[in-house]
Amino acid sequence: MFPPETRILVADDMPTIRELVKNQLKGIGFKNVVEASDGEAAMNVLVSNQNAGTPIQLVVSDWNMPKMTGLELLKQVRASADWAQLPFVLLTSESERDQVTEAILAGVSQYLVKPFAAKVFEEKLKGVWAKHNPGK
Numbered sequence: 001m002f003p004p005e006t007r008i009l010v011a012d013d014m015p016t017i018r019e020l021v022k023n024q025l026k027g028i029g030f031k032n033v034v035e036a037s038d039g040e041a042a043m044n045v046l047v048s049n050q051n052a053g054t055p056i057q058l059v060v061s062d063w064n065m066p067k068m069t070g071l072e073l074l075k076q077v078r079a080s081a082d083w084a085q086l087p088f089v090l091l092t093s094e095s096e097r098d099q100v101t102e103a104i105l106a107g108v109s110q111y112l113v114k115p116f117a118a119k120v121f122e123e124k125l126k127g128v129w130a131k132h133n134p135g136k
């Protein structure tokens with residue numbers, strides 16, 4: 001499982017969802033959670049953290065956001081050598097469910113259909129960790 005110090009970026013355009021996800025992550029034990037309100041802002045956080053030497057180690061992003069969607073963010077992230085292996089979880093709504101194939105092809109680590117329970121979130125994150133850290 002991701003260590004408690006993992007630097008996590010939560011991107012969602014709805015403040016209530018960001019708060020909920022952040023609280024779930026804190027409940028699981030994570031200490032370093034930063035937020036972004038859209039895909040563009042999320043990319044800015046990724047770049048500034050990378051440049052500061054404190055790279056983001058897990059992205060939890062909503063799909064449907066203004067300026068840049070979660071899928072577009074994922075594609076930009078995967079296009080960079082620095083983030084080719086960055087764990088990336090997409091939060092989708094029921095209506096995006098049939099589009100997940102595109103996200104899988106784009107290299108998403110895992111996706112979660114909203115709303116989800118903290119326990120389900122934790123299990124998914126364990127799976128993501130195992131996927132990105134085989135043998136650990």
Ligand SMILES: [Mg+2]
Pocket residue numbers: 012013014062063064065
């Ligand atoms: Mg949204």
